[in-house]
Amino acid sequence: VHIGMYYEDTVKYADIVLPVCSKFEDTVEHSIVRSDYNHVNLQTKCIDPLFESKPDFDVMRLIAEEMGVGEYLPKTAEELVRYQIEHSEDLAEQGITLAELEKNHGSMKMADVDEPRRAYTDLKFETPTTRMEPYYEAWKPCEQAWPNWEENNEAYVGNPLAEKYPLQFTQTRTRFSNHSHFKAAKWVQQFAKPTLELNPVDMASRGIADGDLVEAFNDRGSFKCVARANNAVRPGSCRTWEAGWSKYIEEGNAQNVTNDHVNPRDEYLPTGAPIPYNDTLVEVKKA
Structure with missing residues (x-):
């Protein structure tokens, strides 16, 4: 349903x-x-x-x-x-x-609220000690009781997979929609058509021109859309807007390539496992 x-x-x-x-x-x-x-x-x-x-x-x-x-x-x-x-x-x-x-x-x-709401002005927090705590005993089994640096699951320097899929794929926010809301509004679509943005250096090495139809792909799947040149995109990466609908893209969906790795510690999170949308490697070619 x-x-x-x-x-x-x-x-x-x-x-x-x-x-x-x-x-x-x-x-x-x-x-x-x-x-x-x-x-x-x-x-x-x-x-x-x-x-x-x-x-x-x-x-x-x-x-x-x-x-x-x-x-x-x-x-x-x-x-x-x-x-x-x-x-x-x-x-x-x-x-x-x-x-x-x-x-x-x-x-x-409400009564007694003449002052704007300002949280934690008394420096007391909702923790066992009422202080701000950097250490979480419950996360000890997954080695994150103290905040520890972890390497990316896929998009990291030295990953052999990068030889096959050298571009980091990211999905960024856009001012034209709130996640997937308003994607169907025709007046919005004229400003926010799904595209894949790449640095001109990466486009030139792949024989791709601005406005070409391209295919982004990896072992998980692929999608096709129009490529746009953008100097603000770091060389070695490409990006699109998040929460795109399949019917507004030339073929497939950006989530066809998204990294589906789940960390063992995700069971400790109150809202479930986060999807590592930006920890994804792809290759892009002219379609």
């Missing part, structure tokens, strides 16, 4: 696709309440959901009902918001209610 706003790559692997609306749309005026440091804020809709899309809460509610567990969820998103506000002792004592938030255009300052 794929639940999302966009017809992105993962949709192609799904048996069921459920369209959700954006955070600017909803079926009720208020669907989410947040306590953002100094204030309590309601998310207020701007427009009604477009087409057949539904808010995330409605999707979860309908699935729960189909699975026979709908009784365990609030009937509406507004009911959930009201519960969250009314069952918070801090907010109740300050007179912050859903009705008052609505009167105040969805935002109210």
Whole structure:
């Protein structure tokens, strides 16, 4: 099952696709309440959901009902918001209610927060000693109790693989999108078409001109897109923008070549294993 706003790559692997609306749309005026440091804020809709899309809460509610567990969820998103506000002792004592938030255009300052939020001004941290700790006993089994330098897994000097794939491949951020969001916007695409940037020195040695269709490849896979010359790219490397969609590139996807190595210590990380996007070696040729 794929639940999302966009017809992105993962949709192609799904048996069921459920369209959700954006955070600017909803079926009720208020669907989410947040306590953002100094204030309590309601998310207020701007427009009604477009087409057949539904808010995330409605999707979860309908699935729960189909699975026979709908009784365990609030009937509406507004009911959930009201519960969250009314069952918070801090907010109740300050007179912050859903009705008052609505009167105040969805935002109210919490008590005793006249000063902007500044973390750790007392130099006390959320550690066993309350001090900033450079040593983590839990990471001792993976030899990272003290911060230790580790060589790259793939893109390092002296790796024999570099004879076959001499270019370090990196995926950088772009001001034209937030990760994969907004990739489908046509007015953005005119400025942010997927390209592979190389230093002119590396392009010349491979017979590649600016605007040529090229193929980047290694033992894991390949992709094709237009090459762009950029003196800011270090010789011996190439780069593209992160989170590109397959349908907006000439062939394949940048992730076809990405290093899939997982470090043994990743099991200690609260958000799971990071992918070493920039620790990747490729070769590039004219397609």
